[in-house]
Amino acid sequence: MTRTPLRVIPLGGLGEIGRNMMLLEYGDDIIAIDVGLMFPEEEMLGVDLVIPDFTYLRDHPGKLRAVFLTHGHEDHVGALPYFLREFNAPIYSTRLTDGLVRVKLNEHRLLATAETNVVEPGELIQAGVFEVEFFTVAHSIPDACGLIIRTPLGLVVHTGDFKLDHTPVMDQHTDLIRLGQVGAEGCLLLLADSTYAEIDGYTPSEQLVGESIRNILVNTSGRVIIATFASLISRVQQIIDGAAFTGRKVFVTGRSMIDNVAMARQLGYLTAPEGLIVGVEEMRNTPPSKLVVITTGSQGEPTSALTRMANGDHRYITISRGDTVVLSATPIPGNEQAVFRNVDNLFRLGADVLYNRISNIHVRGHASREELKIIQGLLQPEYFVPIHGEYRHLVVHARLAESVGVPVGNAFVMTDGDVLEIDDEAAQLADRIPASYVYVDGLGIGDVDQHILRDRAHLSTDGVVVVIVAVDKQTGRLTRPAEVLSRGFVDVEEGSDILERAKQVVSRALEGAAHYAEFGDINGRIKDSLSKFLYDETRRRPMVLTVTVEV
Amino acid sequence: MTRTPLRVIPLGGLGEIGRNMMLLEYGDDIIAIDVGLMFPEEEMLGVDLVIPDFTYLRDHPGKLRAVFLTHGHEDHVGALPYFLREFNAPIYSTRLTDGLVRVKLNEHRLLATAETNVVEPGELIQAGVFEVEFFTVAHSIPDACGLIIRTPLGLVVHTGDFKLDHTPVMDQHTDLIRLGQVGAEGCLLLLADSTYAEIDGYTPSEQLVGESIRNILVNTSGRVIIATFASLISRVQQIIDGAAFTGRKVFVTGRSMIDNVAMARQLGYLTAPEGLIVGVEEMRNTPPSKLVVITTGSQGEPTSALTRMANGDHRYITISRGDTVVLSATPIPGNEQAVFRNVDNLFRLGADVLYNRISNIHVRGHASREELKIIQGLLQPEYFVPIHGEYRHLVVHARLAESVGVPVGNAFVMTDGDVLEIDDEAAQLADRIPASYVYVDGLGIGDVDQHILRDRAHLSTDGVVVVIVAVDKQTGRLTRPAEVLSRGFVDVEEGSDILERAKQVVSRALEGAAHYAEFGDINGRIKDSLSKFLYDETRRRPMVLTVTVEV
DSSP, rough: OOOOOOEEEOSSTTTTSSSSEEEEETTTEEEEEEEEBBOOOOSSTTOEEOOOOHHHHHSSSTTTEEOOOOOOOHHHHHHHHHHTTTTOOOOEEEEEHHHHHHHHHHHHHTTTTEEEEEEEHHHHHHHHOOOEEEEBBBBBBOOEEEEEEEEETTEEEEEESSSSSOOTSSOOOOOOHHHHHHHHHOEEEEEETTTTTTTOOOOOOOOHHHHHHHHHHHHHHHEEEEEETTHHHHHHHHHHHHHHHHEEEEESSSHHHHHHHHHHHHHOOOOOOTTTTHHHHHHHHOOOOGEEEESSOOOOOSSSSHHHHTOOOSSOOOOOOTTTEEEEEOOOOHHHHHHHHHHHHHHTTEEEHHHHHHHHOOOOOOHHHHHHHHHHHHHOSSSSEEESSSSHHHHHHHHHHHHHSSTTTOOOOOTTEEEEEEOOOOOEEEEOOOOOOOOTTTTTEEEOOHHHHHHHHHHHHOOEEEEEEOTHHHHHTBBSSSSEEESSSOOTTTTHHHHHHHHHHHHHHTTTTTTTTOHHHHHHHHHHHHHHHHHHHHHHEEEEEEEEOOO | OOOEEEEEEEEOSTTTTTTSSEEEETTTEEEEEEOBBBBOOOSTTTTTTOOOHHHHHHHHSEEEEEEEEOOHHHHTTTTHHHHHTTOOOOEEOHHHHHHHHHHHHHHTTTTOOOOEEEEEETTTEETTTEEEEEOOBOOOSSSSSSEEEEEEEEEEEEOOOOBSSSTTSOOOOOOOHHHHHHHHHOEEEEEOOTTTTOOOSSSOOHHHHHHHHHHHHHHHOEEEEEEEOOHHHHHHHHHHHHHHTOEEEEESSSSHHHHHHHHHHTSOOOOOOOOOOHHHHHHHSOOOGGGEEEESSHHHHHHSSSHHTTTTTOSSSSOTTTTTEEEOOOOOOOOOOHHHHHHHHHTTTEEEEOOOOTTTOOOSSSSHHHHHHHHHHHOOEEEEEESSSOOOHHHHHHHHHHHSSOTTTTTTOOOEEEEEEEOOEEEEEEEEEEOOOOEEETTEEEEEOOHHHHHHHHHHHHHEEEEEEEEOTTTOSSSSSEEEEESSSTTTTTTHHHHHHHHHHHHHHHTOOTTTTHHHHHHHHHHHHHHHHOOOOOOHOEEEEEEEEOO
16 A cells, blocks of 8 residues: 555646646656746736746756646647756657647757657556556647546546537547546546636537638628637638638738648648638739638737738738628637727728627637536546636636535645645645746746836836935035936926926935935935825825935 | 707717717807716726816817716716816706715815706706706616707707616616607617627616525525625615515625715615614624625725725625625626636635626626617617717627618717717718827826826836936046946846946946037937847846936
8 A cells, every 4th residue: 555645736827727837746756747838917017928936846856757748829838948948858749739849949949959759649658657648639729638647546637728529620529438438447536627617508619610700701792801829720720611612712921820820731730722822922913802811819919910900000911991800719818908909990990890799700619517517427536626727717616526426525626836645545735835926027037026026016107206316425415406307207398397396305305414324314315205295296106216426 | 941060079988989978069059978087998007097188178168058967977977076177067967976976076175166956857958059858777876867968950869878677676767768759759869878789689687686696695504795886776775685585684895885875875775674784793793694795896996895805804804614705796897807816815715706707696787789779769860879889889889770770871980089060961070179088197187198108118017227327527437337226127136246237338338438428428328238238138128217417
């Protein structure tokens, strides 16, 4: 009988636990599932990316046996370039995921040193005590997989991001049969996607979108421009199929869309009749009624092709009356304002715009509640950990699991850094490891902290006022009037009066200053009086910085 | 035959045209409909409020005859305190709206000079050439009204914010009969609420929510805490009714909820059995199963009562296992993150949380598409202007109107500041008036401009670096090493190396400086070299401020 526990540790995800990374540990062996990144939340001012905290792996060198990637989305693979600067372990993924990762590692000049491996679903990979098998799942990118992990204590299933889709576009079903086999053998622990654990019923099939797109292409007499995620290859295939069906040519624009289409065609994930996809010249010579444009920008990204079109400054495409723009995507929370600004601008330019609120032109890539119940029913796990969701999603998913058979008390709602220990008798949250947000800002990784973010928030609210005083080294008195400058506080022209009076406030603040007053004291006095004066005058609290120059 | 046109001018609303204010002008007479405010969008850093641009009224003194307020929500009455500092015209509204406005004006010490008038629906008010009649509409606040405005050119109908609700809680129906009469007489122009012009079908009745709340109170054994809008008096009444039905006491918390409940009870808009609403002491002595708490904070407002509960620092209410928290509201776009942070935190504290995605505990206050068609059918207006929506809502609403009978070309999608001129032959967008966003920041009204916001955005992204150099007045050379300080850029401890090297960069930049170099040139040199150095080192672009002190 073993007393070594299996340790399950979610990391990263900005509160969506385990979305970006998950560790499984047993004795001296650790495997990692996904190494993704998240885009910063609103209050993470100036931060470019957020990556998981690798401290635990850093503190336990030599234990990491392998990295397994469930699919090629940024929130599951995007932190690899940062990870591989420090760690070297074999990386396993299916073919398209591997293709996407290799493109990324090449950009970061890490391809030569990284060990990437393409695996097939069903293949077994040994990593320390763990034996890992990929199984296919339906999701919004081809080659998405979940993992079946054989551990000394039993079978663990990690769904990755998934939904059930009985009529998927690229024939990638969630492998229910394999899951049934695992259920028959006995599933110790299920880790399952909670993204849509709030949504009743079923997520509709991708086929629905294909039909909508074809209807639009049939019934629209002008040019049709369709924006979607560059990684949503199946959607691109549906658009190509619809174009072929209606005798339209396809023009592809937007850097990541162009790259992904090229890569997917090369790897055979995307097929198009000869001559269907055209370049700029042929696009220009094609009548609008015979044209479909596939573009990036469905999330309102500021420099994306669709945003350029909406702003009237795309290089090749000028929107005008008669155009129909289709947003084949749902705004990711946080992007709504940017997305709808594009919609408004496209309407203003005279286009007809079809978007999620008024058309069936997108379905989501995650399982809804009835699908989650089916997975529970197939696996009947002894323990359950909801993953890939914010705290409330995890809570409702845990309740769902308990309502369909997981023993009460055996569903664990975890937070990043929590350690669930399972041994052959029980499971419990037994430990915590470091799991901060690691901010990437420019070249800096992890150097931007709460202190810097607080300063940025302060600066963003009411700007900055800088005061420079020159004091006589001997007498400690001002040798000239203080200099005051500001940015983001008041209009420099209109506010010149208040800045003038601010100088007098500074002078008065120093009137009683002793000869040998310490600089800290001078700076403190200036700051206090000036902050108070500015607040009384404006009800604003700019950041006040004071510099004393001794002359 | 008159050639004087009727001029229709929407103002304010942050792109939701006419939401905050609407002007009607005929010859020498202007009337204003609503004087509301909007809360700033994300990129309006540090801005407290946004109010409509009053320039046109300022430029045409003596023309404003009256202000008509459709209902008491902030986005329709909130800018009155700013408006009344400059303009004096009689204000007309129904009783509850007047009560809310008077509370607000009293706070701003404007009550003595303002002329507010309570009107009844059906009453006629003459204002210059305009004759105005209020008619009741169903909306999420009692006493909401639309306006029927008799003009020299015909009848204009302004719906205000409305929906149809055939079983409203406080018996406030949208007055379909009166609208039918107007339709029979002939409606020249309809201005109608577009907020939910994207939503198919009907908005459900408030009654549905009443039933849900009662079910929750019946089926929950612990304490129930319900958060909703303080102005949603009918919802508060439903909670009180449910509490009475289930033998629970009611405790009210949150400043604006306490104030509104008191005001609504005083004016007779809210009724509660004697002794049902209790104070702190009695609340503490009431078992959880016999208690309902009504609170503010449904939008995740940082200092609201519910947010304090979620953060564990509310003065009277400590959330624990057994509590059920009900968010009886939908997050307004932009508030989602704050709302769901509260939900997550409440779950963490052990509460059960019911919110819009998983329960029927809120219905919206605006008409959906089928309701909008009914209004069109009753009025059959000659001209139509969709209002109270973003551009896309206006476009789809205009199309809806044309699809049910408004002559094609007679539906005008306007933007704030556009002037629609209607004479006895035709209508056209004929003019534009000033219609900027006017930002209120602290005591400043309109002084924060794009330039200041750009600086705040810059500061918020990468912080600020301040360089102070002292140069010899005679030689133009540095008299000492430059001083460099930063905020929001790099960690001051960890980044001390880069700030040290920055000083050397400054010194080198000035090496070739001529004796009589102008300060602008010195500052320019420093700024250029330092910005480049910092970007090369960090890939960040802090705002660089330089100050040269001559000694």
